[in-house]
Amino acid sequence: MVIVVGSGIIGSWIAYLLAKSGYEVYVFEKSENAGDGISGRNSGVLHSGIYYDETSLKSKLCFRGYEIAIPFFEKNKIPFSICGKVITTGLSESSEEEKDKQVEIEKLLSNGKRLGISGIELFSNPGSHWKHVLGNSALWIPKTGIVDVPSYLKALWQLGEEAGVKILKNKKVIREDGGVFAIDLQTKVKEELDADCFVNACGLYSDELLINDSKGNKFEIRPNKGEYFRLNKQLPYETLVYPLPMKTSTALGVHYTFHLGGDAYAGPNSNWAISKDDYKMNTPRKVYFESLRKITDFYKEEDLSEGYVGLRPRLFLNGESVKDFVIHKESNWIHLLGIESPGLTSSPAIAEEVVGMMV
Structure with missing residues (x-):
């Protein structure tokens, strides 16, 4: 048994x-x-x-x-959809940051090719391919979906x-x-x-x-909180939009996603929860919007409302x-x-x- x-x-x-x-x-x-x-x-x-x-x-x-x-x-x-995903460099605070992002997105492309992921492609000026997507470069990954x-x-x-x-x-x-x-x-x-x-x-x-x-x-599990904000409208195409992930985190960053036949969401962010049942929203909408606006100009702050919270089981070994x-x-x-x-x-x-x- x-x-x-x-x-x-x-x-x-x-x-x-x-x-x-x-x-x-x-x-x-x-x-x-x-x-x-x-x-x-x-x-x-x-x-x-x-x-x-x-x-x-x-x-x-x-x-x-x-x-x-x-x-x-x-x-x-x-129900599922292989809708594809765009990973964009998004808006940068400086030319130095933009250069770093370009290096990282090319590394990600190389890793995808090394792994044999089919159909991946690097685009410059992604907003001309996916309206309202911001950034100088973006990866298109067709082998991504939602369920x-x-x-x-x-x-x-x-x-x-x-x-x-x-x-x-x-x-x-x-x-x-x-x-x-x-x-x-x-x-x-x-x-x-x-x-x-x-x-x-x-x-x-x-x-x-x-x-x-x-x-x-x-071994220790520390709960890492990911908050989602509901969006009052969807982008004019069914594609996921992600930022380039930070090198310092296993989280993938605040992104645009949608549920089949339902709502669109921005999220999740990444913050430490105070307990394993801490499902309270903490991040102010204004702060959250600052993350979303770096990858798309389709939304205004008032388009966001509180959604839901998930917790990641972040693993530590000897600290x-x-x-x-x-x-x-x-x-x-x-x-x-x-x-x-x-x-x-x-x-x-x-x-x-x-x-x-x-x-």
Whole structure:
């Protein structure tokens, strides 16, 4: 028997593939509304993998995840769109900054070509190709899209249940006194759990189920807040618009995105949250607009209204930031740590990795 802790996109993929492989699978979810954590509070973007070093897990799993996801969406009639993405240098404060950005965008182009991403192209004067996009240069990446995340989750849960997965909600899993326990958050009853393998896919809380190794290495998840502002209109074309990412952050910067058949959004930014349940909007609209106006002139400040907040599970090891995904084996536990972007795209490939580790 396998117990998966967490019923977001990643936990649901793992449970589904394990059940298909013949395992008896139980999913323990602390929320009443499964998938309302990281999975339900992001941009819903399917990434090409252009940002990541070819030796990284992020690169490997993003590419493989994309390959699995598209046929899966088509087969299961999950709404998605390969709409493409523009990464622009945007407005610069100085000629020195502009020169630095030009160097960085050419590095990004080279990385994309090295990774074999098809169709990428560097444009000068992007505003002549995509009206209202600002900047001197921009990368066009056709192999990027969006997916309707609620439909995606619903399909995975249904397929999982058909394969025999049992989902138990309002169950918080803890480790204490050498055992593993589930606390029913409604009745407060605590029961001890026994399984051949436990899979820790609980995102922000994944470090709380990890026993650090005998060498004293300490993994820690710090919640990083991403705020979204709703836009009162969409750009006149269905394409994602991103800034060139900062070298000092794993966040991709405030960008323009939209939901299928729904609203357009700007976001997310990147700030440290005060807790793992800190979903409060803090950034003033005026400050937020200053980021958006650097990549597009289509909006005025009054076009923005507060949207929603997501939290990234930013991983640290012994106090140092870890830039890559970590899949860590400890006794009969498999821990998934620091699975932020491109976690949504990578999720089916992460599940494949976990199934492979069961052998």
